[in-house]
Amino acid sequence: MDDRTLVEEALGGGDAGGLDPLQIREVVGLLTQPKVVLEAPKLAAEWIKVALGLSDVEVPERDAQYGDRAWREHPVFRRLAQGHLAWTKWIEDMTDDPAAPWESQERAGYVTRIVTGALSPANLLPTNPAALRKAIDTGGLSILRGGRTFVQDVMRNGGMPRMTDTRPFTVGENMACSPGSVVYREDMFELIQYTPATENVRERPMLVVPPQVGRYYILDLAPGQSLVEHAVANGIQTFMLVWRNPRKAGHGEWGLEEYMSALVRAFGVVREIAGTDDLNLLGFCAGGFTSALTQAHLAALGENPVHAATYLVTMLDTRRPNLVTPLSTKGINTELNKRATKNEIIDARTVSNHFAWLRPKDLVYGHVIHNWLLGEEPSPYNLLAWNDDAANMTAKFVRDSTALMSAGELVEPDEVTLLGTPIDLSSVKVDNFVVAAQTDHITTWRPCYMTSQLLGGDSEMVVVNKGHVQTIVSPVEKSRQKYWAGPAAAPDPDEWLEQTEQHVGSWWPHWTAWLTARSGKEVPAPAALGSASHPQREAAPGRYVLEK
Numbered sequence: 001m002d003d004r005t006l007v008e009e010a011l012g013g014g015d016a017g018g019l020d021p022l023q024i025r026e027v028v029g030l031l032t033q034p035k036v037v038l039e040a041p042k043l044a045a046e047w048i049k050v051a052l053g054l055s056d057v058e059v060p061e062r063d064a065q066y067g068d069r070a071w072r073e074h075p076v077f078r079r080l081a082q083g084h085l086a087w088t089k090w091i092e093d094m095t096d097d098p099a100a101p102w103e104s105q106e107r108a109g110y111v112t113r114i115v116t117g118a119l120s121p122a123n124l125l126p127t128n129p130a131a132l133r134k135a136i137d138t139g140g141l142s143i144l145r146g147g148r149t150f151v152q153d154v155m156r157n158g159g160m161p162r163m164t165d166t167r168p169f170t171v172g173e174n175m176a177c178s179p180g181s182v183v184y185r186e187d188m189f190e191l192i193q194y195t196p197a198t199e200n201v202r203e204r205p206m207l208v209v210p211p212q213v214g215r216y217y218i219l220d221l222a223p224g225q226s227l228v229e230h231a232v233a234n235g236i237q238t239f240m241l242v243w244r245n246p247r248k249a250g251h252g253e254w255g256l257e258e259y260m261s262a263l264v265r266a267f268g269v270v271r272e273i274a275g276t277d278d279l280n281l282l283g284f285c286a287g288g289f290t291s292a293l294t295q296a297h298l299a300a301l302g303e304n305p306v307h308a309a310t311y312l313v314t315m316l317d318t319r320r321p322n323l324v325t326p327l328s329t330k331g332i333n334t335e336l337n338k339r340a341t342k343n344e345i346i347d348a349r350t351v352s353n354h355f356a357w358l359r360p361k362d363l364v365y366g367h368v369i370h371n372w373l374l375g376e377e378p379s380p381y382n383l384l385a386w387n388d389d390a391a392n393m394t395a396k397f398v399r400d401s402t403a404l405m406s407a408g409e410l411v412e413p414d415e416v417t418l419l420g421t422p423i424d425l426s427s428v429k430v431d432n433f434v435v436a437a438q439t440d441h442i443t444t445w446r447p448c449y450m451t452s453q454l455l456g457g458d459s460e461m462v463v464v465n466k467g468h469v470q471t472i473v474s475p476v477e478k479s480r481q482k483y484w485a486g487p488a489a490a491p492d493p494d495e496w497l498e499q500t501e502q503h504v505g506s507w508w509p510h511w512t513a514w515l516t517a518r519s520g521k522e523v524p525a526p527a528a529l530g531s532a533s534h535p536q537r538e539a540a541p542g543r544y545v546l547e548k
Contacts, residue, residue: 413427
């Protein structure tokens with residue numbers, strides 16, 4: 001038995017995989033290969049060059065850990081940084097197995113980013129020049145402040161550094177403050193109808209479906225930074241579905257099919273209030289995933305009321321590299337199934353920490369340095385304040401959705417049955433507008449592009465040069481984004497990108513022009529929100545978004 005097999009057995013190979021849910025044994029196994037012994041002298045040689053000041057390892061300027069100029073200018077600290085970066089590159093090379101499935105490669109990258117980032121000299125006070133300089137300049141006060149922040153984070157934030165100062169931001173005052181009213185409420189969700197901002201509106205309403213994993217108001221972040229505000233200003237009758245934060249007995253029963261059924265009910269309420277036979281739809285991330293499956297279910301019944309749909313960073317075809325599928329291992333799925341069977345709820349802190357570790361350098365270690373070592377208070381930033389306002393998730397929904405995505409069965413018509421109907425995404429033959437984020441680390445852009453190929457109907461594609469959340473917030477007046485836009489005619493995402501014209505600025509106007517053309521004729525704006533059957537309740541943002 002070779003060394004790699006021995007390591008895998010020791011860490012729980014075969015049926016014991018649940019002891020190692022992330023399959024770290026794969027990474028350790030790679031480090032026991034013969035090539036590690038053969039390549040070790042190269043690392044040693046590079047370290048000698050570092051010690052002699054002859055290394056050409058570049059210390060990046062724009063880096064969460066090595067951004068301070070002393071890492072490049074001071075001979076001792078430059079050597080520390082170069083030594084760590086050389087080792088990091090060596091570890092990455094040793095754990096890169098081109099012959100392995102991409103899922104294993106992505107898993108290896110996930111683990112090595114956490115480990116190599118954790119062992120950076122930048123994370124320790126004695127070896128961080130910026131922290132030492134700050135301690136001297138403040139007479140040691142920065143150390144006391146950082147220690148106090150560390151203790152607070154251990155006690156109040158599960159040991160994770162806070163990313164932002166949330167105190168300046170209040171939901172309903174300077175976030176989620178587009179005017180409107182709750183017009184429907186049930187146990188799973190509320191519906192907000194927004195107040196028209198124009199004398200005339202388009203006849204066909206739009207329902208916005210946010211992800212179950214986050215608060216809805218990333219789509220209504222703040223004045224000037226709100227997709228909802230932009231849509232309303234362009235005469236679109238806009239409704240927002242607000243998922244309830246699962247938190248008590250009974251909520252743990254909400255799985256994918258329950259969320260789909262809730263969406264069907266929301267379709268009916270929106271059409272009744274607007275007085276229309278159909279509606280337009282916008283789904284963001286898991287909200288887009290749920291929206292697409294719900295339409296496929298209704299299409300199988302011949303009852304899909306959606307006229308046109310927008311999908312923001314929505315992944316349905318997981319055959320190309322992404323970070324969702326690789327983390328859906330046998331061990332993790334076994335644990336999820338156990339928790340789902342018990343109708344457990346995954347708390348918001350666990351959800352938030354999971355997403356932070358997907359980008360450990362920027363979302364964990366950078367804040368360790370800023371908050372704990374430098375003793376600085378986190379800066380206020382509304383996007384991170386939204387991120388901090390995390391929501392719980394039911395284990396049942398996580399199990400159901402990750403199982404569907406990791407199995408890859410959605411690409412085959414009728415391989416999956418939901419709500420008693422076979423699911424064929426190609427039967428959703430409505431025009432669609434698909435937005436992908438080029439630097440997205442969660443739902444990567446190529447799988448999101450393939451959403452356009454999986455759905456029926458004509459597809460307009462946009463790829464934005466930002467990340468998962470930054471792509472959504474694209475204010476027209478201030479955006480410096482770049483994006484590619486055009487019909488999704490090419491079967492390959494890279495081929496499409498190469499052939500498509502790039503634009504500078506916000507993609508929102510391109511989207512509203514597309515949407516307006518599919519929103520019907522102009523009609524006078526409703527004099528009042530709601531209807532006789534669904535009267536106004538309290539003002540937006542409503543009650544559910546405030547539940548913790």
